[in-house]
Amino acid sequence: MPPSRDDAAVFTRIFDQHRHAVHAYFLGRVADPELARDLVQETFLRAWRRLSELAPLPEERQRAWIFTVARNLAIDSYRASAARQAAEEALRHHAATQDTTVAGPHLQVELDERLAQLDAAIRRLPEDQRVILSMATAGGLTSREIGEALGEPAGTVRYRLSQARKQLAGERLDLEDEA
């Protein structure tokens, strides 16, 4: 049976509500931006196929449902050695190839360098801290929402987030001199 307009609208609402968080989660897990995008698409494709099951759930249970799928996909991607190699390769050159939209060529170069340093430092974080940091910053989720998504207590999320920030601050001591 072809999808209805209502199905498409319901899916779009769910997609818009969770896409940043899901993408941030995969960024934290797999590093390779292309792979992260592919995994976002696969996650929401499964959501679309099970829309009748997903749509009636309250928001927090939708989030948990979506992240259960996302976690399984991340595990599958780890098992694929080609994907792992791509992620490692991306880690090596990703930091040097990012651009942002801040004015001024000199400031831009400086910001790029600092972002590259930060990116490298984030990649050195333990995975559980990196995922939570990515979800909190790029995904814009609260500790409670991250906890719902990952099945962790909010207190644990806050602790890991704090540890991640502490480690980043420790790795970036030059920040104090620059500020």
Add this chain to the structure above:
Amino acid sequence: MTTPARHDLDELLAAWAHARRLPDADAERIRQAIVPAVPALEATWWSEFNSKLSTAITRATATPVPALAALGA
């Protein structure tokens, strides 16, 4: 208290998050790849529907021939 270093880290993390976020255009491409196009109604659908409806109403309200005969019409 917010130290200069912490303030700087917050700003840098915000810039990092901005640079890493999934662009809206990419998100839309993903959404379109997932949701098949919902078939649009044919251009003649509405006029055909009205025509069928009018016919059905006319038939339903017309007095049947045997009834007219019984009335001596």
